[in-house]
Amino acid sequence: QSALTQPRSVSGSPGQSVAISCTGTSSDVGAYDYVSWYQHHPGKAPKLIIYDVNKRPSGIPDRFSGSKSGNTASLTISGLQAEDESDYYCSSYAGSYTFWLFGGGTKLTVL
């Protein structure tokens, strides 16, 4: 069982929007605005797509957005495209003892 809880899978049709949740506790997600999201195509290097809850690195399309409410962070992908089909992971800073926690990953299927 991973430290942060993500749904195992989500799906959506091209052009639709999907949201992936990442639930932690008041000691990690709820305590810090250091939530990140990564896209991981099998066999490739994980790629940072959201950091500090809702910021996008250079080159990441604005179809990807992040938010947080309480102990739950969310990644929303709008205007789904076939190439968005991938595994998505969240991470959160958890203080100077535990440091970093990750989620178990969510498989996004584009129907």
Next chain:
Amino acid sequence: EVHLVESGGGLVKPGGSLRLSCAASGFTFRNAWMSWVRQAPGKGLEWVGRIKREIEGRATDYAAPVKGRFTISREDSKSTVYLQMNSLNSEDTAVYYCASGVGVTDFDYWGLGTLVTVSS
């Protein structure tokens, strides 16, 4: 373009040791915090540890499951970070990724990973 290439993975017996390397390019290595993250088969990602810059004394931090058994070091002249793993057990079986923190987070860029299998 940033590249991180891990190497050194393989099959090791319980109780054994292994040293992983991660060669970096495409950024100023000495300015980066370098981390190791692993993924056990069928599981999520798990932070292993990190090493700060030389000007920060190359300070290291480790996750509880590996503290005292794993050691992270760096060689800035070679743009390489290492993960020395001792007293390995089956729960250490995983793909090990290195990640660089050069800008916005500890995990701005990642490598492809290297597989470590601990089995008799």
